[in-house]
Amino acid sequence: MSKIAIANLTQMFGPLRVIEALDLAVEEGEFVAIVGPSGCGKSTLLRLLSGLVKPSQGRVAIDNLEVSGPNPRHNLVFQEHALYPWRTVQQNVALGLEIQRQNPAQMRPRVDSLLELVGLENFAGYYPHQLSGGMRQRAAxxxxxxxxxxxxFLDEPFxxxxxxxRLVLQDELLRLWLDSRMTVVLVTHDVEEALFLADRVIVMSALPGRIREVFAVPESRPRDRGSTVLARLKRSILEILGLESAIRKAKIPGDFSI
Ligand SMILES: Nc1ncnc2c1ncn2[C@@H]1O[C@H](COP(=O)(O)OP(=O)(O)OP(=O)(O)O)[C@@H](O)[C@H]1O
Ligand SMILES: [Mg+2]
Structure with missing residues (x-):
């Protein structure tokens, strides 16, 4: 049984067909990266996976259960980090625990250790506007x-x-994943980031978003960013992405067929 099973997933926004008949299975503990042209439906796909949007057609299942709404066990980090500006770093990090109604005495050590994990232990009392962009992403x-x-689910977190x-946070994310072996779906426009981190890189086509090609990355971790295997994969992926953006430009507005 796959951890995440996406079957015949289609998403319409009014007349706009954003995702079309997409099938994908993600295994437990797998790290999958998704790349594709801007506007091809990557964020929409993550919203569907995390239950924030209900599919027009098709099905998303996690642990064999149909996703029908947000679930705190399946967490999404948004493209625009969504920290609450009126809460300190510490209070933002504690949010999910509050929703789970954990008692404050239990919460405190957990929040402290997380802040340490992402290197923000000295900024617990800061508000988001007092942080750098990188620090905000760490807090998120x-x-x-x-x-x-x-x-x-990570939507262009860096x-x-x-x-x-970026490089520092990629290393940190890798370390976190190696420790926890969570199942991760990362959307990124950075092909090198995808190849450094993921077991498989999924390349999506321009609107309507479909899977154009899937590349397995046959390198053990931590990977050498300069390896020839990664360089070769990068060239193949960029070739497809270049082709996709050329197709997009050639299209008449409103005509979304390729
Ligand atoms: N709630 C919505 N209502 C209407 N249209 C939407 C909605 N959300 C997304 N779209 C449309 O769906 C398409 C895909 O958007 P999406 O944000 O998924 O793209 P993306 O691949 O994440 O792009 P980017 O790489 O720029 O972040 C766009 O044309 C967008 O206008
Ligand atoms: Mg997006």
């Missing part, structure tokens, strides 16, 4: 991890960060 990650999710911070 800590908040998602607080409830010990067994599935983690998209807004500078190259150095």
């Amino acid at each position: 990650l800590a908040r998602a991890l607080a409830v010990e999710p067994d599935v983690l 998209g807004a960060l500078d190259a150095m911070t």
Whole structure:
């Protein structure tokens, strides 16, 4: 049994067909990355997987149960980090635990250890606007991890960060995943990030989003970012993505058939 089973998934927004007949199985403990042209339905797919959007057609099941709404065990970190501005870092990280009605005495050590894990132990009392972009992403990650999710959906979690911070956070995410072996679905526009982290890289086509190709990454971790295997895969993926954006540009607005 797969951890996540997506069958014939189709999503319409009014007349716009955003995802079409998508099938995908993700195994327990697997790290899958999704790349594709902007606007091809990646965030929509994560919203469907995390139960925030109900599919127009088809089915998403996690642990063989149909996803029918948000579940704290299947946590989503949004493309635009969604920290509450009126809550401190500590209070943001504690949010999921509060929703689970954990008592404050239990919560405190858990929150402290998460803040330490993501290197924010000295910023517990800061508000989001007092943090750098990288720190906000770390806080969002800590908040998602607080409830010990067994599935983690990440929507371009490091998209807004500078190259150095990205690399650091990729290493941290890898370490977290190696420790926990959660099932992770990561959406990213950074092909190198996908190849550094994931077991499989799924390349989506331009609208309507379908799976164009799936690449298994046959390298053990931690990976050498400069390996020739990764470089070769990167070239193949970029070729497909280049082709996809050319197809997109050639299309008449309103005509979404390829
Ligand atoms: N709630 C909504 N209502 C109407 N249209 C929507 C809604 N959400 C997304 N869309 C449309 O669905 C398409 C896919 O959007 P989505 O955010 O999933 O793309 P994406 O692949 O995540 O893009 P990006 O890489 O830029 O983040 C877009 O055309 C968008 O306008
Ligand atoms: Mg998106």
